[in-house]
Amino acid sequence: MSGGILECRNLTMRFGGLVAVDRFDETLVEGELLGLIGPNGAGKTTVFNMITGVYQPSSGDIFYRGGSIIGLKPHRITAGGIARTFQNIRLFDDLSVLDNVRLACHHRVSYGILDAVFRRYKFHEGEKEILRRSTELLELMELSSRSKDLAKNLPYGEQRRLEIARALATGPSLLMLDEPAAGMNPQEKEDLSELVGRIRKNLDLTVLLIEHDMAFVMGLCERIVVLDYGKIICRGTPKEVRTDPKVIRAYLGGSVDA
C-alpha cells in the first residue's frame, strides 16, 4: 500500500498479560483528519506512544513516509515531522510560555554550542529566527499576551492551546492530538474545533485526533476509527460510526467481541 503518510501494520502492544493494542492496522492519507475514539482504556494513547517512539511495539510495523520508524528515538521521530500533545498536559511548568515554544524549535537550531558561548553572528541570527517562529505560533494560538508568563500559571484551556503551539513549533507534517478538548467547556470546545480546522488548512497538516467527546469528533473528522479493548471494532464516516451497533454497545459498557 502506498500514498499514506503514516501506515500502521498489525501494531501490537502487550503489557505483561494485557494486550493494550491488538493488531492495529490503519493508513493515514496525507492531509486527512482521522479521529481515534473508544472507551477508557481502549488503547488509544498507547497507539500514540508507539508512533512517537515512547513505547517499542511488541510486534507490527510503522511506516512514516514509506520508511519504518520502529526503534527510532522519539526526538528523531519528532524531527522527522511527527508531533504530539499529551492527554495529561506535559508542559515545562516552570519555564515561560515563550520558552516552551522556543524549545520545540530547538531540533533545527542553526548554530552550535560554541556559537552560543562566543555569541557569534550565527547565534544571533538563529535566535532571531527561533523567536520569529515562536512569536508567530503564539499569535496563531492566541497566546501572545501570555508569552512571559510561566506555563503553570496559565488557565487550563490556555495550557491546552500552548501544548498545541509547542507541538506545531516542531514543524510537523503529522499532528497527533490526545484529547485536546478534555476538561473544556462547550464554548472552548467550539473555539478549539474551529482552531484545529484552521491550522490544519493553513499548515497543510495531517491530523490524528483522540477524543472522548463524540460531538467534537463528529463535527471535525471525515473518518473515524473506533478502538475497544485494543481492537479496531469499527471504521467509517462519523455517520456510519454513530449508528454502528458495536460502537453503541462499547460506549454503553457492554462487552464487545470484534
Add this chain to the structure above:
Amino acid sequence: MSFGDIFSYNFVVYHLISVGIFAMLALSLNLINGYAGMFSLGHQAFWAVGAYGAGAVIVHFPFQAPGVVVFGSSLLAGIGLAALAGFVIGVPCLRLRGDYLAIATLGFAEIVRILLNNFDWVGGSRGLAIPRVLIEKTPATEVWFYLFFLVFTVAMTGLTVLVCRNLIHSSHGRAIVSIREDEVASELIGVNVTYYKVVAFLIGAAFAGLAGAIHANFFGIISPKDFGIMPGILILLMVVLGGMGSMSGTLLATVILYFVQQILKLKLFGLPSTIASAIGWPPLMRLADTMETLAVDRWQVFFAILLILLMISAPQGFFGKREIWDTAAYKKLAGLFRSGGRGSGSAAGEGKT
C-alpha cells in the same frame, strides 16, 4: 593565628583565590545538578582529576620549557582530563535517575580518590608537591605570586560565569534545562536528551578541571584526601543553598559558606576564648574551649546537617531556579531606586533572558 592576621595582604588574597576556585566548582556543578537536573555527588572527582592532571604535567614535564608553556599545558591537561572523565562518567550514568545517579557518581568519585591514593607516580597517599613554574613563591616574590593568581582566578571565574550564562541563554541551554523540567516531554519535542546530558556533564567537568588545575598550581601541594566526600558536599551545599539553577544564588552561597567554613576552621578567630579569659570565669573558659575545638574538628558535621536540613525544608535554596534580579524582592527594591531617580537595575538582568 591572631585576630590581626586576617587583615594581612597574604591572608586576604589567599582566601579570595580559594573562594574563586570554589565559585568555579559550584558554578560548574550547578550546570549538572541545577540546570540539567542530574543530581551528581561526584563533582570532587573532576576537581581531583583537574588538579592531578595539572600536577602530573608539571612534575613530569618531558623537556625544558619556559614557565608559561608548562603552566599553560598544565591548565589544558587539567581541563582536558576532567572533561574526559566527565564523558566517561556521563555516558554510563545516562540511564540512571535520581538516587541511582547520585550513588553512581559518588562511587565514581571514591574510585578516583582511591586510585590516586595508589598511583605512586603522582605521590600516592603522601600527596604531590608541585613546583611553581610561573612565579617563585619566595618572601621576595610572594606579593607577585599572590597577585598573579588573584587576577588569574578572578578572570577564570568570570569566564566560567560568562560561558555558563551564554550557554544557558541559548537554544542549547534551554534544551539542557528542559531535561530537568520533564525529560520525556523534552525528548518528544525533539531534544536529543542523551546528547545534552553528556554535554552538561562534559562542560561541568571541564570547568571543575580548570578549578583543579588552578588549585594545584596555587597551593603547590595536593593529596587525595583534599578531594574526598566532605569537600564534595561543601560544593554541593553551595549549589543547593544558592538555588539549583541560579548562578547568582550559587555565587552568593559560595561566598557565605566558604567564609563560614573558614571562620569555623580558624576556631572562630579565637574570639570565644579571648572573651572568656577576659571575663576569667573557669566554666566559661572551658565552654569557649569546647566551642573552638568543635568548630575545628567537626565543621564537616555542621555542613552535612545543614545539607540535610536544606534538602528537607528548603530544597529551592535562596533563589530556586531564578536569578537574584528575577526575584520579586529585587524588583521591588530596584523599583524603589528607580522611582528615586536612579538608573534601572534590573534591565540588564532581564535582557539576558
